[in-house]
Amino acid sequence: MLYQPIVDLDDGRILLVEALVRWRHPTRGVIDAQTVLALAARLGVLDILEGWILDHSCASMAAVGRLAPGPSEVSVAVNIQPSRLSSPEIVRDVAAVSERTGLDPKRLVLEITEHTMFQDPASIRPQIEALRALGVRIALDDFGAGYSLHHLFMLRDLECLPLDIIKIDRSFVHRIFQDQQARSFTKAILDFGARMNVAIIAEGIEDREEEDLLKELGCRLGQGFRIRRPVPLAQLALAAGAGSEREPGTCFSFWPREEPLVERDLAIR
Numbered sequence: 001m002l003y004q005p006i007v008d009l010d011d012g013r014i015l016l017v018e019a020l021v022r023w024r025h026p027t028r029g030v031i032d033a034q035t036v037l038a039l040a041a042r043l044g045v046l047d048i049l050e051g052w053i054l055d056h057s058c059a060s061m062a063a064v065g066r067l068a069p070g071p072s073e074v075s076v077a078v079n080i081q082p083s084r085l086s087s088p089e090i091v092r093d094v095a096a097v098s099e100r101t102g103l104d105p106k107r108l109v110l111e112i113t114e115h116t117m118f119q120d121p122a123s124i125r126p127q128i129e130a131l132r133a134l135g136v137r138i139a140l141d142d143f144g145a146g147y148s149l150h151h152l153f154m155l156r157d158l159e160c161l162p163l164d165i166i167k168i169d170r171s172f173v174h175r176i177f178q179d180q181q182a183r184s185f186t187k188a189i190l191d192f193g194a195r196m197n198v199a200i201i202a203e204g205i206e207d208r209e210e211e212d213l214l215k216e217l218g219c220r221l222g223q224g225f226r227i228r229r230p231v232p233l234a235q236l237a238l239a240a241g242a243g244s245e246r247e248p249g250t251c252f253s254f255w256p257r258e259e260p261l262v263e264r265d266l267a268i269r
């Protein structure tokens with residue numbers, strides 16, 4: 001498993017890490033999350049894999065939190081199939097995982113992709129509410145993927161869904177330069193977030209210009225290769241441990257923003 005930080009763009013503090021599964025194949029190298037999940041779906045073991053990912057991510061975050069004071073503030077975001085939200089089992093599963101691993105549900109975010117959220121909102125609502133009552137936060141993933149004006153209307157529908165976070169899809173983030181409309185839309189999402197008390201995260205930030213423009217538009221939270229590539233949790237924890245004299249209560253931020261880590265990361269891409 002790898003974990004990709006989601007940071008406060010102003011000071012680089014890590015607020016959340018997204019758990020991303022990887023499969024180190026003996027001959028084909030490292031296989032990314034999308035391929036692994038598609039393969040698991042084809043083999044009919046997607047539920048089992050997702051259960052394992054949830055359990056593993058929660059256990060790892062709980063363990064890291066015990067090692068250093070900083071990471072105990074950081075939450076973990078786990079992707080789940082939206083269909084799982086239609087059944088009350090998810091609430092029991094999450095409660096059981098939290099119990100077993102000792103991870104406070106307040107430190108868990110569940111990410112669900114956009115389109116399925118709208119297919120049958122009534123069937124997922126009770127589960128979302130029960131999960132939020134446990135303290136779990138719900139993120140709408142990849143919002144704006146396959147960008148169309150339709151998404152502007154979707155913002156209205158979103159007002160009716162109990163959401164904590166919206167992640168703006170990276171295809172969208174990449175358009176904000178050439179496309180005035182994409183910029184206005186980003187602003188509309190950010191305004192929506194401010195009005196509805198929903199945190200907005202820009203995904204897939206790949207260069208400095210994108211980051212700067214997003215900040216200018218008022219976006220405070222971001223994720224992407226420009227900020228940090230997905231890394232093993234131990235790597236985040238070790239770095240945080242080095243700064244563990246930091247006052248408890250501050251979120252862990254383990255590398256100075258000025259350090260050219262990103263360039264180094266890009267070099268090994």
Ligand code: G
Nearest residue numbers: 020033079142204205206223224225226230
């Ligand atoms: O759909 P979701 O947001 O869960 O997708 C996460 C995937 O996006 C991961 O596989 C991750 O490696 C990838 N990813 C993360 N940051 C970036 C980025 O800046 N650019 C691109 N192209 N992919 C990214």
Ligand code: MN
Nearest residue numbers: 018079111141
């Ligand atoms: Mn995601």
